[in-house]
Amino acid sequence: MLYKQEHHIFREAFKRFVAEHITPNVDAWEEAGEVSRDAWRAMGEYGFLLPWLPEKYGGYAADFLYSVIIMDEICHAGAVGFFAPLHSEIVAPYIMTYGSEEQKTEWLPKAASGECILAVAMSEPNAGSDLASLKCRAELDGGEWVLNGTKTFISNGGTADLTIVAAKTERGVKDSSAISLFLVPSTAPGYRVGSRFSKMGLHSQDTAEIILDECRIPANMILGERGKGFKYLMNKLQQERIVLTIQAQAMSEKMLEMTVNYAKDRKAFGQSVASMQHNAFKIAKMATEINIGRAYLDSLVFRHMKGDNIVTEVSMAKSWVAEMANRVAYDCVQLHGGYGYMEEYPICRFARDIRIFSIFGGTTEVMNLIIARSMGVI
Numbered sequence: 001m002l003y004k005q006e007h008h009i010f011r012e013a014f015k016r017f018v019a020e021h022i023t024p025n026v027d028a029w030e031e032a033g034e035v036s037r038d039a040w041r042a043m044g045e046y047g048f049l050l051p052w053l054p055e056k057y058g059g060y061a062a063d064f065l066y067s068v069i070i071m072d073e074i075c076h077a078g079a080v081g082f083f084a085p086l087h088s089e090i091v092a093p094y095i096m097t098y099g100s101e102e103q104k105t106e107w108l109p110k111a112a113s114g115e116c117i118l119a120v121a122m123s124e125p126n127a128g129s130d131l132a133s134l135k136c137r138a139e140l141d142g143g144e145w146v147l148n149g150t151k152t153f154i155s156n157g158g159t160a161d162l163t164i165v166a167a168k169t170e171r172g173v174k175d176s177s178a179i180s181l182f183l184v185p186s187t188a189p190g191y192r193v194g195s196r197f198s199k200m201g202l203h204s205q206d207t208a209e210i211i212l213d214e215c216r217i218p219a220n221m222i223l224g225e226r227g228k229g230f231k232y233l234m235n236k237l238q239q240e241r242i243v244l245t246i247q248a249q250a251m252s253e254k255m256l257e258m259t260v261n262y263a264k265d266r267k268a269f270g271q272s273v274a275s276m277q278h279n280a281f282k283i284a285k286m287a288t289e290i291n292i293g294r295a296y297l298d299s300l301v302f303r304h305m306k307g308d309n310i311v312t313e314v315s316m317a318k319s320w321v322a323e324m325a326n327r328v329a330y331d332c333v334q335l336h337g338g339y340g341y342m343e344e345y346p347i348c349r350f351a352r353d354i355r356i357f358s359i360f361g362g363t364t365e366v367m368n369l370i371i372a373r374s375m376g377v378i
């Protein structure tokens with residue numbers, strides 16, 4: 001119902017792109033700790049970055065389902081560490097919604113072509129779930145903003161050309177109205193990439209620390225209005241969390257598919273591992289949960305595209321799907337036996353990579369807080 005013929009055709013075309021430009025390179029990216037610039041440029045060249053972008057900025061004004069398809073297929077390919085979805089669906093929309101015409105014209109065409117990689121830096125060593133307590137400061141000095149602070153766990157942080165940085169602009173203001181957003185190019189004086197983190201999973205993702213040490217940017221690099229940064233971040237959470245839910249859902253589907261194929265083939269005690277009733281029921285239960293996840297997600301994608309305010313429902317989906325996908329990962333590794341623990345089998349990487357989905361973009365506990373608050377029980 002949701003997807004039309006043109007979406008199905010697009011999915012097939014994107015799958016061919018993935019088979020040619022992504023799948024053969026994933027192992028090398030995992031080894032290198034980052035995705036090659038060539039892949040970003042190829043995505044841009046074929047129109048797979050920011051597909052929703054209006055034509056005047058170099059995009060195709062495609063509906064959100066095209067973005068969903070791109071995210072699905074990147075995840076199905078085991079390339080979730082390629083954070084094109086963060087770039088296209090989380091960071092660029094801030095510029096589109098809150099940027100000045102000058103900022104949009106300057107940065108969005110380059111983001112769509114893959115020339116400019118985007119990141120967003122909210123988290124700090126002592127401010128993750130409790131974002132309003134961030135310490136990074138921005139002060140006006142003549143015609144420039146001067147930023148000081150350390151941002152941590154920043155996805156695309158090692159390679160980003162432009163990062164949206166959340167910083168406090170008001171002294172003596174305790175609440176979140178002290179926060180503003182800035183567009184900070186990696187070429188700005190005082191901008192430095194710190195540690196690149198060695199992580200449990202997402203090995204091809206260049207998650208890094210960003211250090212701003214007397215970092216100077218022109219006054220017109222503030223994004224939107226001064227003091228509105230926290231509000232902007234909150235306004236975009238629905239989009240950010242639906243994007244993460246889509247990825248976790250797609251990964252759960254692929255994990256089950258790989259596992260069913262493996263377990264049907266693998267023999268023990270004279271029969272296939274899948275046909276043993278305990279395992280068959282485990283598979284049936286996973287398939288049921290995955291289908292429930294997809295049905296709920298599709299309904300939210302539809303409402304999101306209509307512009308409904310569904311922050312609570314998206315929080316429910318993010319929390320449930322991420323936890324469900326982690327249960328699926330555990331059971332799928334188990335069904336692979338020892339082979340599931342071997343790098344040679346893709347389930348091994350999927351199981352590592354899925355773990356973060358109940359943590360980043362707001363933890364499961366933070367999702368539960370939002371849900372509970374919306375019900376008036378907290």
Ligand SMILES: Cc1cc2nc3c(=O)[nH]c(=O)nc-3n(C[C@H](O)[C@H](O)[C@H](O)COP(=O)(O)OP(=O)(O)OC[C@H]3O[C@@H](n4cnc5c(N)ncnc54)[C@H](O)[C@@H]3O)c2cc1C
Pocket residue numbers: 119120121122123126127128129130152153154155156199202207356359360361362363364365366369
């Ligand atoms: C791989 C990776 C990529 C990331 N990418 C980015 C990025 O691109 N940009 C960015 O800005 N950030 C990014 N982050 C940061 C991420 O969003 C935070 O790690 C996350 O929000 C949690 O914050 P924290 O790590 O400080 O944990 P904390 O906030 O210290 O939480 C620790 C634990 O306490 C729980 N907790 C906290 N508050 C409550 C509460 N009120 N009630 C109950 N439990 C609570 C949490 O759920 C968690 O279990 C990334 C993190 C990782 C690991």
